[in-house]
Structure formats: C-alpha cells, structure tokens
Amino acid sequence: MNKATKVLLVIGVMVLILGFYFYLLGTRGVSLIQTGGAVNIGLGIGVILLPIIGVWIVGATLKAGFEHQHLAQRISEEHLELDVSELPRMPSGRISRDAADEMFQQVKAEWEKDPDNWRNSYRLARAYDYAGDRGRARETMKRAVALEREDAA
Known part of the structure; x- marks a missing residue:
C-alpha cells in the first residue's frame, strides 16, 4: 500500500468516525427537543447545530485539500515545484x-x-x-x- 492510499484510508476512517459522532450529537439534540421545556429545547437546538457546523467544516476542509492536491499534481507534472532540497535546515527539519x-x-x-x-x-x-x-x-x-x-x- 503506497503512502497516498494510506493517507486516503486514514482520512476516510476519520470522516466515518466524525460522521458517527455527528449522528450521535444530532440524536441527542432531537431527544432534548422532544423532552420539551425552554431550556431543553434551547440546548437541543444548540446540540443539533454542532453536527451541522461540523459537517460544513469537514466538507470545506476536504474540498480545499483535494483542490490543493490537484494543483500540486499539476505543478509536479510541469516540473515547477519549488526546490527546497538544498536549502539549509534547522535541527527541527524546517528550512532556516x-x-x-x-x-x-x-x-x-x-x-x-x-x-x-x-x-x-x-x-x-x-x-x-x-x-x-x-x-x-x-x-x-x-x-x-x-x-x-x-x-x-
């Protein structure tokens, strides 16, 4: 299994775990709303908003990552990537x-x-x-x- 496949597998597993977590949050939010009362309904709405925001964040992050990877692939194919192999590095490995x-x-x-x-x-x-x-x-x-x-x- 190559590195890209491993990365995609890890991303897929993390998205599945987050999806399950969002599902649990959503069901808890619905349960709170169903119990009634102003406080429970308010909390339920707040809890339901969390997975909605989470799905949006995960989707936006994945979309940006795939777009950046697409550009990186094109740059690599055109041999236009920045050559940093000869630049001096700090002990941490970062470029000076x-x-x-x-x-x-x-x-x-x-x-x-x-x-x-x-x-x-x-x-x-x-x-x-x-x-x-x-x-x-x-x-x-x-x-x-x-x-x-x-x-x-």
Whole structure:
C-alpha cells in the first residue's frame, strides 16, 4: 500500500468516525427537543447545530485539500515545484528562516511579473508556507485554485 492510499484510508476512517459522532450529537439534540421545556429545547437546538457546523467544516476542509492536491499534481507534472532540497535546515527539519525568506523574495518577484497565473500564485503560497506565514499561504492558495479554475474553463 503506497503512502497516498494510506493517507486516503486514514482520512476516510476519520470522516466515518466524525460522521458517527455527528449522528450521535444530532440524536441527542432531537431527544432534548422532544423532552420539551425552554431550556431543553434551547440546548437541543444548540446540540443539533454542532453536527451541522461540523459537517460544513469537514466538507470545506476536504474540498480545499483535494483542490490543493490537484494543483500540486499539476505543478509536479510541469516540473515547477519549488526546490527546497538544498536549502539549509534547522535541527527541527524546517528550512532556516533566512533561506526561506530569500526564496520567498525570489518567488514573489516571479509572481509580481504575472500575478494572474495560477502557477505563480501556487508557488507563492508554498513560499509563504516555507517562510512560516500560514495565513497568507492559505489566502494565496485559494487565489491559485480560483485562477486555475478560470484557466481550465
């Protein structure tokens, strides 16, 4: 069994476990509502909202993960992934901050020349991630996904 299959299996098992948990929460919420009384109905509605929010979060996370994996596969096929193999690393294994910042500046310069190219946005998102700016990495990856969709249409 290869690594990707193992990861998908783990994700599948976790989604099943979460689904069962959400089902249990939902049934408890319905039970609370059926018992009547303002407090029980209020608690029941609150408990029912938890699995609804949970399903939305799981779905959004899986969707984003599959979209990012799709872009990663395309970048790999086009041999455009960032080469970080030679960059100096800290004892933890992370790329040293100075090296990550230097790589980021190079990738940002490429992106500034063509910001509407999804490949440049993908590479910039990865550079943000290596530089430790996870928030900007997520936002830039969302942009790369949107640009790739426009490009494919």
